[in-house]
Amino acid sequence: MTTxxxxxxxxxxxxxxxxQYAKGEKYTLTRSQMKKLVEIELTQLTKKKGNIEAFDRMMxxxxxxxxxxxxxxxxxxxxxxxxxxxxxxxxxxxEQMKK
Structure with a gap:
């Protein structure tokens, strides 16, 4: 077998x-599942927690x-x-590093 x-x-x-997050028969992410995924898997990009309006727009x-x-x-x-x-x-x- 190849790597x-x-x-x-x-x-x-x-x-x-x-x-891992898409539980259930439909294999979709509910709002709460997506929120959990974003909070856990994208921690470096979501350091500002609690911005519900931005999350709602994203959803x-x-x-x-x-x-x-x-x-x-x-x-x-x-x-x-x-x-x-x-x-x-x-x-x-x-580009900045090249300068």
């Missing part, structure tokens, strides 16, 4: 995290189909948007 690549491991980790933006829950597709979209923002910061820091 999985870093990308394959990252993909498996994201799926594991989603399904509304994530819920593309309007069912009040976050499915796997919506979760992946959320992770991608966070990664894009983090990448912008990463590139800016690299």
């Amino acid at each position: 999985p690549s870093k990308t394959e491991v990252a993909m498996q980790n994201l799926m594991d995290v989603f399904y 509304k933006d994530l819920d593309f189909d309007g069912d009040g829950e976050v499915n796997f597709e919506e979760f992946v979209s959320f992770i991608a948007s966070i990664m894009l923002t983090c990448n912008e910061i990463y590139v800016q820091k690299r």
Whole structure:
């Protein structure tokens, strides 16, 4: 058996995290499950806790189909948007280091 690549491991980790929190038959994240995931798994990005309005806006933006829950597709979209923002910061820091 071959060793999985870093990308394959990252993909498996994201799926594991989603399904760890997506309890129930529908495999979706309720508001409280998503909040718990964000608080535990994204601690470096969510140092300011207690901002309920921002969380509510995020949940509304994530819920593309309007069912009040976050499915796997919506979760992946959320992770991608966070990664894009983090990448912008990463590139800016690299550019500053070159100067």
